[in-house]
Amino acid sequence: xTALDRLTAxxxxxxxxxxxxxxxxxxxxxxxxxxxxxxxxxxxxxxxTAHGLLMVGIWFVMxxxxxxxxxxxxxxxxxxxxxxxxxxxxxxxxxxxxxxxGGDLHTGWxxxxxxxFYARTSEWATLVFLLSLGSLGIGWFIWSLGLLVAxxxxxxxxxxxxxxxxxxxxxxETPPFILITTTTLLxxxxxxxxxxxxxxxxxxxxxxGATQDALLMKNLTFFFGHTLVNEMLYFGIATLYxxxxxxxxxxxxxxxxxxxxxxxxxxxxxxxxYFHHLYMDFVQPTVVQYIGQLAxxxxxxxxxxxxxxxxxxxxxxxxxxxxxxxxxxxAGVMFWIIGGLGAILDAIVANNFVLHNTLWVPAHxxxxxxxxxxxxxxxxxxxxxxxxxxxxxxRLYRPxxxxxxxxxxxxxxxxxxxxxxxxxRRVDKYPAFVSDGHLWALVGGLFALLVLxxxxxxxxxxxxxxxxxxxxx
Amino acid sequence: MSQGTILMLFLIGAFIIAAVFWxxxxxxxxxxxxxxxxxxxxxxxxxxxxxxxxxxxTLSRMPYFLYASETPARVIHVVGRQFAFALSERxxxxxxxxxxxxxxxxxxxxxxxxxxxxxxxxxxHGFALYAPNGRIVAQVQAMPGYINRLRWRFDQPGEYIAQxxxxxGAAHAGxxxxxxxx
Numbered sequence: 001x002t003a004l005d006r007l008t009a010x011x012x013x014x015x016x017x018x019x020x021x022x023x024x025x026x027x028x029x030x031x032x033x034x035x036x037x038x039x040x041x042x043x044x045x046x047x048x049t050a051h052g053l054l055m056v057g058i059w060f061v062m063x064x065x066x067x068x069x070x071x072x073x074x075x076x077x078x079x080x081x082x083x084x085x086x087x088x089x090x091x092x093x094x095x096x097x098x099x100x101x102g103g104d105l106h107t108g109w110x111x112x113x114x115x116x117f118y119a120r121t122s123e124w125a126t127l128v129f130l131l132s133l134g135s136l137g138i139g140w141f142i143w144s145l146g147l148l149v150a151x152x153x154x155x156x157x158x159x160x161x162x163x164x165x166x167x168x169x170x171x172x173e174t175p176p177f178i179l180i181t182t183t184t185l186l187x188x189x190x191x192x193x194x195x196x197x198x199x200x201x202x203x204x205x206x207x208x209g210a211t212q213d214a215l216l217m218k219n220l221t222f223f224f225g226h227t228l229v230n231e232m233l234y235f236g237i238a239t240l241y242x243x244x245x246x247x248x249x250x251x252x253x254x255x256x257x258x259x260x261x262x263x264x265x266x267x268x269x270x271x272x273x274y275f276h277h278l279y280m281d282f283v284q285p286t287v288v289q290y291i292g293q294l295a296x297x298x299x300x301x302x303x304x305x306x307x308x309x310x311x312x313x314x315x316x317x318x319x320x321x322x323x324x325x326x327x328x329x330x331a332g333v334m335f336w337i338i339g340g341l342g343a344i345l346d347a348i349v350a351n352n353f354v355l356h357n358t359l360w361v362p363a364h365x366x367x368x369x370x371x372x373x374x375x376x377x378x379x380x381x382x383x384x385x386x387x388x389x390x391x392x393x394x395r396l397y398r399p400x401x402x403x404x405x406x407x408x409x410x411x412x413x414x415x416x417x418x419x420x421x422x423x424x425r426r427v428d429k430y431p432a433f434v435s436d437g438h439l440w441a442l443v444g445g446l447f448a449l450l451v452l453x454x455x456x457x458x459x460x461x462x463x464x465x466x467x468x469x470x471x472x473x
Numbered sequence: 474m475s476q477g478t479i480l481m482l483f484l485i486g487a488f489i490i491a492a493v494f495w496x497x498x499x500x501x502x503x504x505x506x507x508x509x510x511x512x513x514x515x516x517x518x519x520x521x522x523x524x525x526x527x528x529x530x531t532l533s534r535m536p537y538f539l540y541a542s543e544t545p546a547r548v549i550h551v552v553g554r555q556f557a558f559a560l561s562e563r564x565x566x567x568x569x570x571x572x573x574x575x576x577x578x579x580x581x582x583x584x585x586x587x588x589x590x591x592x593x594x595x596x597x598h599g600f601a602l603y604a605p606n607g608r609i610v611a612q613v614q615a616m617p618g619y620i621n622r623l624r625w626r627f628d629q630p631g632e633y634i635a636q637x638x639x640x641x642g643a644a645h646a647g648x649x650x651x652x653x654x655x
Contacts, residue, residue, distance in 0.1 A: 041643040108640050112597040114617070118555060119642050214597065214617045248501075258517065280599065280614045282621040286537055293532060297524050305517045312497045319504025334494040338487045345479050350534035354476055354609045357599050357638040420480035422609040424601075424638055427646035433607050433634055 001472045003079045004072060005388065007086065009469035011065035012381050014090075015058045016459045016466075022058070023452050025051040030445035032428060034438050042120065044428035045106030052109025053096060056229060057136065059374055061089055063235035064140070066380035067181055068147060070242045074178055075154040081146020088139025095132035099125040108426065110225045113217035117205065130202055137199070141192045148185045151178060161267075162260035176253050179260065180238040183267040184231045190271060191227035194220045218278060226274035230299075233336070233368065234266070236376030237307055240329050243383055244311060247329070248320040253310055262306045269299045279352045289349060296347035300340045308337060323392045324382040327401055332375030335408075339367030342416065357426070359440075360419025363412055370451070371408045381462055389465040396461055400454045407450025414444035476608060536611070540624040546585035550574075551635070551650075553591070553598030553615035555642050558635050558650035568594075579652040583630050589623045591615045598648065599638030605631030612638060627654040 025047045032039045039047070064085070071077050099105040103125020107115050116126045151160050155174065158164070160182040162174040198220040201212045245252050253259075275292025278284045311333045320326065342364030346355050355361070386392045393400075418440035423430065430437035474482075551558055552565045552574070559565055559574035571594065581587050591600045593615040601612035602625065613623040627633070637648035 041646075045640075045643055106643060112639065115596045115641065118596050215619060218597070218616070258514075280612055280621075281616060281619075282537055282613055282623065283616070283619045286535070289535065289537065290532060294528060297528050301517075301520050301524060305520050309516055312493070315497045315501045317503055317505040318501045320501050322501070330494070330498070334490060338490050341486045341490070342483055345483055348474075348531045349536065350531055351474055351479055353536045353611060355479065356612060357601070358609070360479075416480060416483065420476040422476065422603065422607060424636065426640040429646050431634075431636065431646065431649065433603060436607075 001388075001469055004069060004077060004082075006470050007079055007082055008065055008069045008384060009388070009466040011062060011086065012384065012466045013463055013470065014086075015062045015065075015377075016381075016462050018054055018058050020452060020455050020459060022051055022054040023448065023455060025054075027445055027448045027452065029428075030441045030448060033430060033441035034445055035429075036442065036445070039428065041428050042104050042106055045108070046100050046104060048426065049106055049108055050097065050100050054093070055369070056109060056232075057089070057093065059369065059377055060140070060228065060232045061085070062377040062381075063232050063239070063373065064143060064147075066239045066377060066384075067184075067235045068143075069380075069384070070177065070239060071147060071150065071181065073242075074175060075150045077150050078146060081143045085139045085143030085146075088135045088142075092132045092134075092136035092139065095128050095135060099129040099132060103128065105129050110221055112221060113202070113212060113214055114205070116202070127206060130199055130206070133195070134199055137192060137195045140188075144185050144188050144192070147181070151182055151185075155182075157182075161264060162255045163264075165255045165257055165260040166264065168257055174255050174260075175242075176255050176259060176263075177238050177242040179255055179263050180234060180241060183263045184234040184238065187227060187234070187267055187270050188231050191224045191231070194227075195224040198224060215281065215283065218281065219274075219284075222274045222277040223271070226277060227270060229365075229369075230270050230273070233373050233376075234270075234303070236332070236373045237303065239380045240307070240311070240333070240376055243380065244326065244329050245314055247326040247383070248314045248318045250314050250318065259306055262301075262303065266299065266303055269295050273299045273347075276347045276352070279349050280356050293347060293349055297344055300344065304337055304340060308333060323394060324397055324400070325379045325386070325392075327397075328375040328379035328382065331401075331405060332372050332379065335371035335375070336368045336373070339364050339369075339372055339412075342367055354422070355419060357424060358419040359415045359423050359425050359437075362425055363415030363419050366415060367412045371405070371412065378458075385462055385465045388469050391465060393458075393461055396457060400458050403450045403454035404458075407447045407452075407454065410447030411444050411451060414440040414447065418444075536623075540586045540626060543586045543624075545588035545624060546582050548588045548590065549579065549581070551589050551591040551600055551615065552594055553600065553637065553641075553648070554594040555596065556637070556644040556648040558598075558600065558615075558637070558648065560635070560650050560652060581627060581652055581654050583627055583654050586624055586626050589613070589625070591621045591623060592619060593617045596641050597639045598641050599636075601636050601638040603634040603636055604629050605633065614639060630655050 029047055031037045032044055068082050103122035105121045105125045107119050159174055162179045204210055241253055272291050272295040275288050276296045346352055346360055421436045423434045423437040550561050550565050552571055559571045560579050561574035565571050565574055591613050598615040600615050601609050604610045611625045613621045632653050635650040
C-alpha cells in the first residue's frame with residue numbers, strides 16, 4: 001500500500017464515522033419539528049449548525065480525496081498538501097465542535113453578517129468558530145493548490161483546460177478527468193479568497209467594533225458558500241467520468257470539443273450563479289438579479305447535457321454488471337438532475353418570491369447532495385474498497401441501495417411538499433399557522449431513519465476494509 | 474406561478490427523468506454495440522432551446538417592478554429586530570419609534586397598492602407575508618443599513634402574518650407581526 005492509499009483510506013474512515021452522526025443530528029431536528037422530541041431552541045440550532053457544517057465539510061473533503069487519489073493516474077501527486085489538508089480539517093472540526101457544543105454556537109453553517117455578534121453564543125465560541133473556519137479554509141486551499149500545481153507540472157494551463165480540443169484538434173489529448181478537475185480547482189480559488197476577505201472583515205469587527213456593509217458581506221458569504229458546494233459536485237462528476245466507463249466495461253471517455261466548451265463555460269458561469277441567493281434583497285442592483293437567473297439556468301446545461309448523455313449512452317445496452325459502485329454513480333446522476341430541476345424552478349425570481357427560505361430549499365439541496373453528490377463519493381468509496389480488498393459488498397447491495405434510495409426519496413419529497421405549502425426552513429418549532437409542517441417533518445424524519453438504517457451496515461463494511469489498508473505493512 | 478403549480482411541474486419533470494433513467498437501466502441487461510453519439514448534438518440544442526424559452530417567459534416577471542407605475546395608497550415602514558417586527562405609517566428611526574410601533578395592528582386596504590419599506594435594526598431578517606390561507610404571497614429581506622421596498626396589492630381580506638424567514642437567532646421561529654386587510 002502506498003502513502004496515498006493510506007491517506008485515502010484514512011479520509012474514508014473519518015468521513016464514514018461522521019456521516020451517520022450528522023444524519024442523526026438531522027433526524028433529531030425533524031423529530032423536534034414534528035413535536036415528537038422537545039429540544040431547547042439553542043440545542044436545535046446548535047444541531048442545525050453542526051449538521052450543516054459537518055455534511056458540507058465531510059463531502060467536500062471526500063470528493064477532494066477521491067479526485068486526489070484518481071489524479072495519480074495522470075500526474076505525480078504529492079501527499080503532503082493532502083496531509084496538511086487532513087490535519088487542518090481535523091483541527092478545524094475539533095474547534096468547531098467545541099464552539100458548537102461547548103459555547104452554544106448556533107448561527108447555522110452559513111451565517112449572515114452580523115448574526116454572530118448578536119447570537120446568544122459565548123464570546124470565545126465566536127472567535128473559536130472563526131478560527132476553525134480559517135483552519136478549514138487554509139487546509140483546503142493548500143490541498144487544492146497542491147493538486148493544481150501537480151496538474152500544471154504535467155499539462156500547460158491551456159492544455160489542462162482542453163483549449164486545443166475546443167479548437168477542434170484531437171491531440172495532445174486532455175482526459176475529461178483532468179479538464180473537470182482543473183476547472184473545478186480554478187473555480188475554487190476565488191471562493192477561498194472571498195472566504196479570507198470575509199473572515200478578515202469579521203475579525204476586524206471582533207477586534208475593533210468597526211461595522212461592515214451587510215450587503216457586501218452577504219455577497220461574499222454566498223459567493224463562497226454557493227461556489228464551494230457547486231464545485232464539490234463537480235469533483236464528484238470528475239470521479240464519475242474517470243470510473244464509470246470502466247465499471248460499464250466501456251472505453252474511457254474522450255474530451256470532444258463540446259465537452260471542452262461545456263466545462264470551460266462552467267468555470268465562468270459558476271461564479272455568477274450565487275446571485276440567486278440574494279433575489280429577495282431588492283437593493284441589490286437589478287441587472288445582477290437578471291444575471292443570477294440567467295447564470296442559474298445556463299450553469300447546469302453543459303454539465304447536465306454532457307454528463308447525462310455520456311452516462312446514459314454508456315449504460316445503453318451495455319450488459320454491465322450492477323453492483324454498489326455503478327449503481328451509486330447512476331442513481332447519483334439521476335437525482336442530481338432531479339435536484340437540479342427543483343433548484344432551477346426556485347432560481348426563477350418570480351418563483352423565489354414565494355419559495356425563498358421555505359423547505360423547498362433544503363428539498364432541492366438534499367436531492368443533489370444526499371442523493372447526488374454523496375452517492376458519487378459512495379461510488380468512489382466502494383470502488384476503492386473493492387480495489388483494495390476484492391470485496392464488492394454484494395451481500396449489502398439490495399438492502400443498502402433499497403433502503404437508502406427509498407428513504408432518501410421519501411425524505412426529500414416531504415421537504416418539497418412542505419415547501420410548496422409555505423412551511424419555512426430553519427425553525428425549531430412551526431408556528432400554528434403552518435401546522436402542515438409537523439406532519440411533513442414526521443414523514444421526513446421517518447424516511448431519514450431508513451437512510452440511517454442503510455448507512456450503518458455500509459459504514460461497518462467500509463470501516464473494516466479501510467482499517468486494513470491504513471494498518472497494512 | 475403558484476406554489477402548487479411549481480410542485481406539479483417538479484413532480485412531472487422528476488417522473489419523466491426517472492422514467493428515462495429506468496428505461497436505460499432496463500436496456501443495460503442486454504449487450505449490443507451501439508452508439509448514441511449522433512443524438513448528443515440534438516439533446517444539447519434542445520436543452521438550450523428549452524432554457525432560452527423558459528428564461529424569456531419568466532425573466533419579465535420580476536417582483537422588483539410590481540405596481541411600479543402606480544402610486545401606493547399606503548406606505549408602511551417596517552423594522553425587524555430580534556425577535557419582532559414593528560410596522561408603522563410613520564418612519565421608524567429610533568429605539569423609541571420602534572417600541573411605540575410594536576404590537577400595533579395596522580389595517581391595510583383591500584385591492585389597493587401598499588408599499589412596505591423594510592429594514593433591520595440588528596441582523597438580517599426575512600419579511601414574508603402569509604395570507605389568511607397560510608400561504609406566502611410576497612416577501613423581501615430586512616437588512617441592516619438598507620431599505621428594501623416591496624409593493625403588493627392584497628386581494629384577499631383577513632388577518633395576515635408577517636413571519637421572519639431568515640434565520641436570525643434562537644427565538645427566530647416566533648418572530649412575527651400581524652395586520653388586517655379589509
